[in-house]
Amino acid sequence: EVRLVESGGALVQPGGSLRLSCSGSGFTFKMYWMHWVRQAPGKGLEWVSRIYSDGSIRDYADSVKGRYAISRDNAKGFLYLEMKTLRAEDTAVYYCARATGDSTFRAFDIWGQGTVVTVSS
């Protein structure tokens, strides 16, 4: 079964840090672009970051640039999101997602169940 499982969500104080993990299984993890998407309580989906299959290309939403860092370990099948200087507005469910190739329009075909990050004092 193709699967993504996130972990690492927690309650953290403003200004704090957190690292999220996403484990991929049932597919050749190293061949895919991977993304993080978040959803604040009662709000819509917001794309956060992406990383190329070999890790050589990474980019970020303006709202997290300079504070978040995406990375991956293809040998272990893991995707990570290092989050620093957290703010209340970073409170959200964070999803990892797999993107398909150009011929299938780079859609996000597999999603994890999400992990909850709450930034509050």
Place this chain on the structure above:
Amino acid sequence: DIQMTQSPSSLSASVGDRVTITCRASQSISDFLNWYQQNPGKAPKLLIFGASNLQSGVPARFSGSKSGADFTLTITGLQPEDFATYYCQQTYNSPRTFGQGTKVEVK
């Protein structure tokens, strides 16, 4: 950044109805437009990719189309499990922006 404008933000419908949701991009995105369904407390699920291609396993009552700058998701014969929120997304360039969402509610 490409802005995705989705309409309506919500609609009320009955089982068996035909439902149409529209999405417009702020610039050309070719056919790099995808549709997702999200149920409360669940992850989004891919329905349509590349404007009109049905994802494997998705019922044929879902369809997507493009006319000029407008993209449309149509549900023909709404089923009880289709009451959910639907999002469009462009994957033409980065950032991969989503529409605001359309909540399909019971009439």
